[in-house]
Amino acid sequence: MRVLVVSAPLTGHVLPLLPLAGALREAGHEVLVATAADALRAVRSGLPVRDVAPAFDFGRIARGVMLRHPLVARSELAGTAGTRGAGLLFGAVNDQLADGVLAVGREWRPDLVIHEPFAVAGALAAAILGVPAVRQENALFDGRELARATLARLGPALRRHGLTDLPPPAAAIAVAPPSVLSQDGWPMRYGTDLGDGGLPDWLREPGERPRVLVSRSTVAGPGSAGPMPAVVAVADRVDAEFVLVRPTARLARRGLPGNVRTVDWIPIPAALAASAALVHHGGAGSVYAALTAGVPQLATVGAGDRRHNAELVAACGAGIALRARDVTADALTRLVTDVALRDAARRVGAEIAAMPGPAELVRRLESLR
Numbered sequence: 001m002r003v004l005v006v007s008a009p010l011t012g013h014v015l016p017l018l019p020l021a022g023a024l025r026e027a028g029h030e031v032l033v034a035t036a037a038d039a040l041r042a043v044r045s046g047l048p049v050r051d052v053a054p055a056f057d058f059g060r061i062a063r064g065v066m067l068r069h070p071l072v073a074r075s076e077l078a079g080t081a082g083t084r085g086a087g088l089l090f091g092a093v094n095d096q097l098a099d100g101v102l103a104v105g106r107e108w109r110p111d112l113v114i115h116e117p118f119a120v121a122g123a124l125a126a127a128i129l130g131v132p133a134v135r136q137e138n139a140l141f142d143g144r145e146l147a148r149a150t151l152a153r154l155g156p157a158l159r160r161h162g163l164t165d166l167p168p169p170a171a172a173i174a175v176a177p178p179s180v181l182s183q184d185g186w187p188m189r190y191g192t193d194l195g196d197g198g199l200p201d202w203l204r205e206p207g208e209r210p211r212v213l214v215s216r217s218t219v220a221g222p223g224s225a226g227p228m229p230a231v232v233a234v235a236d237r238v239d240a241e242f243v244l245v246r247p248t249a250r251l252a253r254r255g256l257p258g259n260v261r262t263v264d265w266i267p268i269p270a271a272l273a274a275s276a277a278l279v280h281h282g283g284a285g286s287v288y289a290a291l292t293a294g295v296p297q298l299a300t301v302g303a304g305d306r307r308h309n310a311e312l313v314a315a316c317g318a319g320i321a322l323r324a325r326d327v328t329a330d331a332l333t334r335l336v337t338d339v340a341l342r343d344a345a346r347r348v349g350a351e352i353a354a355m356p357g358p359a360e361l362v363r364r365l366e367s368l369r
């Protein structure tokens with residue numbers, strides 16, 4: 001069968017869709033990824049990718065939405081807007097994706113559409129084409145509520161195509177471990193399949209001291225630098241090795257402590273295999289990466305879904321939630337020495353490892369035809 005995979009045009013949104021897409025291809029099905037902008041990076045997986053919005057500019061859309069809705073913008077920056085802010089923003093995003101996704105669908109004629117909750121343009125295309133739609137989770141919210149919030153703001157696109165509403169998906173795929181979050185759908189082990197290409201040899205083995213990866217958001221905007229500056233400021237007082245992943249040019253030019261190194265883009269899940277912990281900006285992909293690896297994490301509380309994500313990490317005991325400015329040497333020392341954090345992270349990692357892999361869902365998807 002032909003499977004169209006639809007993602008919002010952001011790297012962190014498309015990467016979690018690739019393992020299942022790859023499993024479908026390995027099973028002999030044709031797969032095409034429909035997205036735009038930064039998410040075109042998915043081509044590195046070897047899957048065919050189609051740009052459905054060549055002029056897409058996420059920053060411009062976000063600024064426009066926030067200017068029109070200042071109260072929601074304030075809540076969004078504080079991380080308290082929940083799905084309300086996401087609905088406004090990704091409603092506008094999907095309005096720009098809808099026509100391009102539908103055009104690709106009409107040309108390519110898929111038998112099945114898989115989309116993430118932030119890409120309901122995929123569900124719209126499936127409804128018009130008369131094929132099943134499957135929602136695959138990639139966040140730490142309830143995907144049903146995310147899809148509803150986005151769809152509520154998709155009126156113009158629906159009207160353009162003669163629709164007033166969309167049918168429920170034929171199925172949903174849940175990737176969150178139940179001990180962290182209950183999601184609706186078939187369970188599937190989370191992953192981001194870009195392999196381990198580009199990982200330096202020194203990151204493949206543990207170092208002499210506990211290694212802590214420090215990452216930042218792939219999306220430019222408020223708080224995108226995450227906790228990196230705070231970590232650098234106190235690193236020399238912590239008995240650990242810190243690796244800054246894609247630091248800003250300004251930070252990389254600074255005189256860094258002797259126990260701080262820098263790398264460009266690397267596959268973080270692969271690097272976590274030989275690391276003791278992850279410090280990050282609170283993005284869902286980073287949370288899942290550390291949980292899957294079974295290592296403790298420090299997630300900073302920030303805008304969008306980052307407060308929600310960080311608080312879930314702290315609630316399950318697998319990590320620490322702090323504002324970036326509150327990251328201290330004591331907090332980082334606790335991250336690499338606290339046995340309770342390590343044990344909780346390992347328990348969640350084992351829970352994820354026991355979930356069905358993407359290849360195990362192929363038969364279930366085939367049955368939807």
